[in-house]
Structures are given as structure tokens and as C-alpha cells.
Amino acid sequence: VEPEMGLGSRFINEQVHTSMLTDSADNPHPLTNPGIADPVQVRSMFSAISYNKGAAIIRQTDHLLGFTVHRDGLRRYLNSRSFNTALPTHLFQALQNEAVATGSIAQYGEGFNIIDYYRTWTEQPGHPVLNVQVDHQTGQMIIYQRRFNINSGYSTTNTNWIVPITFATASNPDFQDTKPSHIIRDAITVINRNSIGDEWVIFNKQQTGFYRVNYDDYTWNLIVIALRGSSRTQIHEHNRAQIINDVFQFARSGIMNYYRAFNIISFLENETEYTPWVAAITGFNWIRNRLVGSSYLDRLDEMIVRWATAVMNHLTYYPIPNESFMQSYLRxxxxxxxxxxxxxxxxxxxxxxxxxxxxSGTEVPVDSRNWVYCNALRQGTEEDFEFLWERFLNHNVYTEKILLLQSLGCTPHESSLIKLLDAIIEDNFIVRPQDYTAAFSAAVNGNEGNTQIVLRYIQRNVTAVALAFGSTLTPINYVTPLSYISSRLRNILQIEEYENWVVANREEFGTSYNSIYSGIESTRQSLQWAADVQNDIEYYLNEGDETYQTSTSAPVVPEEPVTVTAPQLVEPTTPELPESDSANTAFLSMFIITIAIILNVTL
Structure with missing residues (x-):
């Protein structure tokens, strides 16, 4: 609709990457859940999985079927179920009928159908990581699929998906054709690259599929050589972002060490595009939040600043006349x-x-106010805070008031911060109740030292703070403000002092005590994680980038595809998926609702 808004690129960071993270937890819910039975379970379905993952699976299917076939299949579904109830299987059948009628899935053989494909993605939680082992002398690629888990690397649950496969190579770097060339369904699959010799191969063109990809060491080396070299832009921007996001999560989960991860993403030093850098910001922020207080954070920050020199020289800190929206949005x-x-x-x-x-009253450029206001206050005086406070009170543009409210928490001065907190928890018409959460979070996160200031404030006014987060005083009201505190405790002493206070007030916290205490345990685990990876990070900071060399001949593309007989493989037993929903079931999954809303807007 608005190409200059870059919605296709932003979808990768805002929808695919965010939902993959949520979907990789220990117990994510599936997109389709017929067992919903009470209001609490209903609310749990209004999540990043239902909306973001749901949208990502729709996008994956759109590339599988082709835009026109997918659109016509959705229309077929809406027309057939108009003024009637619907089940997920009705959607799947409508898409299957359209796909068969147009021949759009004929190339995948009679064993493939949209119904079974969709059920693996909607009835099973989680998503796969494909481990790709490439024999560069034969072109044979062995693909192992396993369910990814952010805490342990791989899930203990034996789950397979029907995965649409796309890949590009150095000899055929076509990232525009996103129609899948293969469909895999087994735990282990062998396909041929159709080229022989050293060359990179990258799966999941433009990250159209909802899966992660890890490669054997030598193939990663070939990818790194390409990313560091002049042919970097042959690899699509979305795939460069995919690599960054995957590598950060592999390192976080223990599949890959940080020395290897930083070597792979070191191409950021020459990167200037939106999608890769936003993926990098997310990954670096997660690491930095866990290294605060360590001796490694300053050195890590210096490395990131060095890597960002090229992109910031390209962007500058001031708007550039006639620049694109995406350039402004990256800044x-x-x-x-x-x-x-x-x-x-x-x-x-x-x-x-x-x-x-x-x-002089010279207004700060609109798209720069989010960082100018905050960082001016971080280095400013109490008078600077009062200037922005008066601007907040008197401004009549709502978006500016919200931005100011979120920036006021950046002040390091305790008296100014308390003035902001008082305006949140006291009965007045200064801060709207619906803005309390954003304002309180900004106060805690605005400066590193603010956490302890806000904690002392809560300890003095614990009941008043809880009342600000609900119309009546209930135990659940304590959870949100205290979760902001527990996530920013930086050492064992701070954790123990906070823990002692929480335990002493257990009776007041009531049924929310366990949730509050789990935040303490989560922070302990984060500190332990930081201790475990510090040596790995230090090794990269000391040694820098590793140089990789190729060891086999350049790629040769045969005139006819090479067919290689796959070795005898033993596949793990995969449990049967549940039977189709009963026609008597009145449940309409959040997934179907998402599609209906999208079509209502677009048709």
C-alpha cells in the first residue's frame, strides 16, 4: 500500500523475529487450541504467537502457493463459510481445493497437501531449526530438523513440521524466487544443491519460512567470507538479518559460542541497511543488559561503536533532505x-x-526527539527536567506528551524522578491512568542508577504504587512495577537485599508473591549466564576476527541436476498429530480470526 514505509522489511524484525523468540520458550501455546475453556485461557491467546506468528505463517503460505492462488483460496474460504461458523480445517480445505485447481502444488507430489502442512504449523507449538550439512564435493545436503528451544538449544519433544524449503547459492544467488523448491517432512532429509565445489548456500530466501537455519562449520566459513567481502549484497538484506537473529539466538541458547557468533556477524562493520541493523540492536541489547556491571561491557560497547561507524556516517545524527522514510526510521x-x-x-x-x-526555541526534529530529550536529561540539570516537565504539562499534542512522559524518566536527579513518580501514583489529572505503565517503566529504565531510586520509592509507598496499577487493590497489582525492578538488579548484593524485602512483605503480596519471587530467580539465572559466557566474549574481544580459507575447488554447476542416492537413514519415531477437529466444535481459533481481519481490510 505504501512502499516507502518498508513494511515488507519491517515485517521481518517486528513480526517474524519477535514471534520466533516467544515461540521458542519452554511452553508456548499453539496457534490452534480447541481446549480453551475459560476467560483466562481466552486472554492467553491474545499474544505475539497468535498475532505475529499467525501473520508469519500466513506469509509463509503465501509464498508457498503464490499470491494469486493464496488470495483466491482465502476468498473461497470466506464465501463458503459466510454467515456460518468455521473451523481451521475449513480454511485448510479451501486453500487445498484452490491449490489443486490451479496446480500450484503439483510439483511437490501427491503426498503433499495443504491440510497436513497447515496442521503441523498450527496444532504444534514451537518451530524448527534446520541443521544443514553440506558435502561441497558432491553437492549433497543433509537436513536435520529439530524443535528449537531458547533455554536449552533443542527441545526434548520429538516434533516434525512440513517445511517449505528455499535456498540460494553463490552460483545461483536468486533470492527473488521464493517459491519453495522442496518440501521436507522427516527428521532427516537429503537433497542436492545442483552444484559441486566451494560455494555458500543460504536457506530460507528472504526469511519467508518460519524456521531457523544452522550450518556445518565449513559452510558457515564460506558464508562469512561472502558477508565480509564485496559480494555481501548478493545475499538479500532479509537473509543478512535472518543470519544475525539466528546467530544471536544460537549463542544465547548454547548451540553456538559467542566467539563464533561474533565472527559471523562481524560484517556489520560494513552494513548500512535497516533490517540487519535492527536485528543486531535487539541482539546486542539482550547481551548488554546482562553484562552491566561486568568488566567486559565497556569493551563490548567499543566494538559495537566501531562496527556502527559506517552506518552512522551514512545516516548522520541529523535528518538529510529528501532521504527515504526507511533511512530516517533506521536513525x-x-x-x-x-x-x-x-x-x-x-x-x-x-x-x-x-x-x-x-x-532559541528551535524545535528538535520530530524523529530525533526520542533520543535528544532523554540524553539531554541524562547529562542535564534539574532545571532541564523542569523545562521538559512544563512542556509536558502545557503541550496539547498527545503524541508529543507521550514522548515527553517517556523521556522524563531519563533524569538522574532523585528529586526530579520522585516528582514524576508522585504524578503517576497520586490522584490527579497530570498523567492518564492508561499511561502509568509506560511512565513507570521509563522511570526505572531511564538511567542505570534509577532502579535503586525507584525501588526505595516503592518500599516507602508500596500500597499506593499497587493501587496505581489497578482500580482496586489486589495482589496482582504488585507484579508489574516490581518486575521492572527485579529485571534490573545488577549484582548478588542487590538481589539479596531485594529478596529480603520481598520475603518480609510476603503477606502483603499475597498470591502474587510467587510471581514476584520468580523474577528474582530469573535475574539470578541471568547473572549466572553472564558469568558463563564472559570468557567466551573476552576471547573474541582479545583475538578479533578469524580468517577463513577455502579448501576445495570453485563451484561447478552441471547441465543436468546431479541425483545422489541418499544413504540409509534411521528416522526417529514421530507421534501422530491429533485428528481433525469435530464438526460440532464451535471454537474458532485466533489464527482464523487473524486471517479474517486481514482479508476484511485488504479485499
Whole structure:
């Protein structure tokens, strides 16, 4: 609809990557859940999985069938079930009928159908990681699929999906044709690359499929050589973002070490595109939040600043006349990140633009206000806070008021921060109740030292704070404000002091006590994780990038595809999927609702 808005690229970061993270937890819910029986279970379905993963699976299917066939299949479904109830299987059957009528899935053989395909993605929670082992001398690729788990690498549950496969190679770097060339359904599958010799291969063109990909060491080396070289842009921007996101999650889960991960993503030093850098910001923020207080954070920040030099030289800290929306939007996200890294140029420009606003009334560019206001306050005085506070009270544009409210928490001055907190918890018309959560979170996260200031404030006003997060005082009201605190405890001493206070107030917290205490345990685990990976990170910071060499001949593409007989493989037993929903079931999954809403807008 609006190509300049870059919605196709933003979908990768905002929908695919966010839902994959949620979907990789220990117990995510499936897209289709006929067992919903009470309001609590209904609310649980309104999640990133239902909306974001649901949208990603629709996108995957759109590339599988082709836009026209997929659209016509959705229309067939809506027409056939108009003024009637519907089950997921009705959608699947309508798409299957359209696919058969148009021949769009004929190439995958009689054993493939949309009904079974969709059921593996909607009735099973989680998603697969494909481990690809490439024999570069024969072109044979062995693919192992396993369910990914962010906490342990792989799930203990034996689950297979029907996965649409696309891949590009150095000799055929066509990332535009996203129609799957293969369909895999088994735990182990062998396909041929149709080329022989050293060359990179990258699965999941434009990350159209909802799965992660890990490669054997030598194939990763070939990918790294390409990403560091002049042919980097042959690899699609979305796939460069996919590699960054996958590698960060592989390292976090223990599948890959950080020395290897940083070697792979070191191409960021020459990267200037939106999607890869937003994926990198997300990954680095997760690591940095767990290394606060360690001796490695400053060195890691220096490395990131060095890698970001090219992109920031390209963007600058000021709007460029006639620049694209996506360039402006990347600056909007990257500039505050650079200030958080204590990049001197970023902080100096923030103060300069803020002082121009105070002294001469020169407005800060709209897309720069999120980082200029905050970083000016971080380095500013109580008078600077009062200036923005008055601007907040008197401004009549709602979006500006919200931005100011979120920025006021960046002040490091305790008296100013308490003024903001009082405005949140006291009965007044200064801060709207629906904005309490955003304002309180900003107060805790605005500065590293703010966490302890806000904690002391909560301890003095615990009941009043809880009342601000609900119309009546109930135990659940305590969970949200205290979760902001527990996630930002930086050492064992802070954890123990906070834990002692929580235990002492157990009676007041009531049934929310266990949830509050689990936040403490989660922070302990984060500190232990940081201790476990510090040596790995230090090794990369000391040694830098590893140089990789190829060892076999350049690729040769045969005139006819090479067919290789697969070795005898033993496949793990896969449990049968549940039978189709009964026609008497009145449940309409959140997944189907998502499709209906999308079509209502687009048709």
C-alpha cells in the first residue's frame, strides 16, 4: 500500500523475529487450541504467537502457493463459510481445493497437501531449526530438523513440521524466487544443491519460512567470507538479518559460542541497511543488559561503536533532505542505541539540539526527539527536567506528551524522578491512568542508577504504587512495577537485599508473591549466564576476527541436476498429530480470526 514505509522489511524484525523468540520458550501455546475453556485461557491467546506468528505463517503460505492462488483460496474460504461458523480445517480445505485447481502444488507430489502442512504449523507449538550439512564435493545436503528451544538449544519433544524449503547459492544467488523448491517432512532429509565445489548456500530466501537455519562449520566459513567481502549484497538484506537473529539466538541458547557468533556477524562493520541493523540492536541489547556491571561491557560497547561507524556516517545524527522514510526510521532506532553505548558524538549532538530548543526555541526534529530529550536529561540539570516537565504539562499534542512522559524518566536527579513518580501514583489529572505503565517503566529504565531510586520509592509507598496499577487493590497489582525492578538488579548484593524485602512483605503480596519471587530467580539465572559466557566474549574481544580459507575447488554447476542416492537413514519415531477437529466444535481459533481481519481490510 505504501512502499516507502518498508513494511515488507519491517515485517521481518517486528513480526517474524519477535514471534520466533516467544515461540521458542519452554511452553508456548499453539496457534490452534480447541481446549480453551475459560476467560483466562481466552486472554492467553491474545499474544505475539497468535498475532505475529499467525501473520508469519500466513506469509509463509503465501509464498508457498503464490499470491494469486493464496488470495483466491482465502476468498473461497470466506464465501463458503459466510454467515456460518468455521473451523481451521475449513480454511485448510479451501486453500487445498484452490491449490489443486490451479496446480500450484503439483510439483511437490501427491503426498503433499495443504491440510497436513497447515496442521503441523498450527496444532504444534514451537518451530524448527534446520541443521544443514553440506558435502561441497558432491553437492549433497543433509537436513536435520529439530524443535528449537531458547533455554536449552533443542527441545526434548520429538516434533516434525512440513517445511517449505528455499535456498540460494553463490552460483545461483536468486533470492527473488521464493517459491519453495522442496518440501521436507522427516527428521532427516537429503537433497542436492545442483552444484559441486566451494560455494555458500543460504536457506530460507528472504526469511519467508518460519524456521531457523544452522550450518556445518565449513559452510558457515564460506558464508562469512561472502558477508565480509564485496559480494555481501548478493545475499538479500532479509537473509543478512535472518543470519544475525539466528546467530544471536544460537549463542544465547548454547548451540553456538559467542566467539563464533561474533565472527559471523562481524560484517556489520560494513552494513548500512535497516533490517540487519535492527536485528543486531535487539541482539546486542539482550547481551548488554546482562553484562552491566561486568568488566567486559565497556569493551563490548567499543566494538559495537566501531562496527556502527559506517552506518552512522551514512545516516548522520541529523535528518538529510529528501532521504527515504526507511533511512530516517533506521536513525530513529540506531541513534538512541549509540547514545546508550556512550558514543560521545551522539551525546554531544543531543545536548546541542536540546539547548537550541531551550535557548532559541528551535524545535528538535520530530524523529530525533526520542533520543535528544532523554540524553539531554541524562547529562542535564534539574532545571532541564523542569523545562521538559512544563512542556509536558502545557503541550496539547498527545503524541508529543507521550514522548515527553517517556523521556522524563531519563533524569538522574532523585528529586526530579520522585516528582514524576508522585504524578503517576497520586490522584490527579497530570498523567492518564492508561499511561502509568509506560511512565513507570521509563522511570526505572531511564538511567542505570534509577532502579535503586525507584525501588526505595516503592518500599516507602508500596500500597499506593499497587493501587496505581489497578482500580482496586489486589495482589496482582504488585507484579508489574516490581518486575521492572527485579529485571534490573545488577549484582548478588542487590538481589539479596531485594529478596529480603520481598520475603518480609510476603503477606502483603499475597498470591502474587510467587510471581514476584520468580523474577528474582530469573535475574539470578541471568547473572549466572553472564558469568558463563564472559570468557567466551573476552576471547573474541582479545583475538578479533578469524580468517577463513577455502579448501576445495570453485563451484561447478552441471547441465543436468546431479541425483545422489541418499544413504540409509534411521528416522526417529514421530507421534501422530491429533485428528481433525469435530464438526460440532464451535471454537474458532485466533489464527482464523487473524486471517479474517486481514482479508476484511485488504479485499
Amino acid at each position: 530513529y532506532q540506531l541513534a538512541p542505541f549509540m547514545c546508550n553505548l556512550n558514543q560521545l558524538g551522539c551525546r554531544e549532538i543531543a545536548v546541542l539540539q536540546f539547548q537550541e530548543l531551550r535557548q
